[in-house]
Amino acid sequence: MKPETDSDNNDAGKSETPLLEVIDLKTWFPIKRGLFSLTAGHVRAVDGVSFVIRRNETLGLVGESGCGKTTLGRTLLGLERATGGDILFDGISIPGMNRRQMNRLRRHMQVVFQDPLSSLNPRMNVMDIVTEGLAQFGMVEGSKQDHAAQLLGEVGMGRDAIYRWPHEFSGGQRQRISIARALSLKPDLIICDEAVSALDVSVQAQVINLLLQLQKDYRLSYLFISHDVSVVSNVADRVAVMYLGEIVEIGNTVDIVGNPLHPYTRMLIAAVPVAGGKRISEHVVRGETPSPASPPEGCRFHPRCPDVMTSCRKIPPTVTEKEGHQVMCHLYRRT
Numbered sequence: 001m002k003p004e005t006d007s008d009n010n011d012a013g014k015s016e017t018p019l020l021e022v023i024d025l026k027t028w029f030p031i032k033r034g035l036f037s038l039t040a041g042h043v044r045a046v047d048g049v050s051f052v053i054r055r056n057e058t059l060g061l062v063g064e065s066g067c068g069k070t071t072l073g074r075t076l077l078g079l080e081r082a083t084g085g086d087i088l089f090d091g092i093s094i095p096g097m098n099r100r101q102m103n104r105l106r107r108h109m110q111v112v113f114q115d116p117l118s119s120l121n122p123r124m125n126v127m128d129i130v131t132e133g134l135a136q137f138g139m140v141e142g143s144k145q146d147h148a149a150q151l152l153g154e155v156g157m158g159r160d161a162i163y164r165w166p167h168e169f170s171g172g173q174r175q176r177i178s179i180a181r182a183l184s185l186k187p188d189l190i191i192c193d194e195a196v197s198a199l200d201v202s203v204q205a206q207v208i209n210l211l212l213q214l215q216k217d218y219r220l221s222y223l224f225i226s227h228d229v230s231v232v233s234n235v236a237d238r239v240a241v242m243y244l245g246e247i248v249e250i251g252n253t254v255d256i257v258g259n260p261l262h263p264y265t266r267m268l269i270a271a272v273p274v275a276g277g278k279r280i281s282e283h284v285v286r287g288e289t290p291s292p293a294s295p296p297e298g299c300r301f302h303p304r305c306p307d308v309m310t311s312c313r314k315i316p317p318t319v320t321e322k323e324g325h326q327v328m329c330h331l332y333r334r335t
């Protein structure tokens, strides 16, 4: 997908460097076979993805399981090596950074995972968990207890939590602890990877409200990853729709949800239960996602597409600007 420029969607932000700019990013995993572990091919988990995230903005990233959302997030965090493309954080290229620069960047980019129990060290109490980053960066001035209590206060938890252990909390509370830990270094961007997916609906809403409040208070940006379109539509300013390693549509949330253009986006939105509402009936979810190790020729979505045309089977679509969306589909190609 072609790079989206900062001026595309936000006139006010014209002069501002986007906080994050991702340009034609690729993350491929080698498939090793045989006695000598020869590379027999690649899983193209992220395959030419471009987008921007501005300051104080939430970009939602949706798509079915296995489409590459987590790999994309991990690549942005430097936990996976990019195979190609570039990631600019505040205008500076991340793949070109050395380890020291990368460590410094970690302060500015944090992550909240789906399963806080496995991402919170069970052998550390809450005080040590939420102040671990501060300690690493030598930023604990004064009492660690006070730092921890202040961070827990930010996420609606009391001081009494500081000497307790992760297993003593509910899923929602553990997620609040993860958020407090992410906040400790005053990041600019938090990547939330299915951060509310394991929670009950009411707890989900509380955690989402907390994230939105913290965004206001600290001018945070979020990359909010979820397979659930309805959750994303409650949180995100813009939405990117990912299919088999590519972003097939991106635009403002109201436009994407209210007027999805790509047949895959329509399929995802049609799958959201609507109480008494109308569905786009010809776009019900159908078929299985093909393997990212051997994506279909032409448009990757063509074997599942209700609108498939001859060209879709042979020619990969390029990005078209249509009604404020950027969409990668032959239906909208410029003539």
Ligand SMILES: Nc1ncnc2c1ncn2[C@@H]1O[C@H](COP(=O)(O)OP(=O)(O)OP(=O)(O)O)[C@@H](O)[C@H]1O
Pocket: 029, 043, 044, 045, 063, 064, 065, 066, 067, 068, 069, 070, 071, 072, 227, 292
């Ligand atoms: N370390 C790895 N080595 C090889 N293949 C990998 C690795 N990590 C991910 N993959 C593959 O990359 C593809 C994308 O995986 P990823 O976890 O990014 O998807 P996802 O969109 O986050 O899915 P989910 O919604 O289930 O979390 C999958 O086919 C997965 O099997």
Ligand SMILES: [Mg+2]
Pocket: 069, 070, 071
């Ligand atoms: Mg994932």
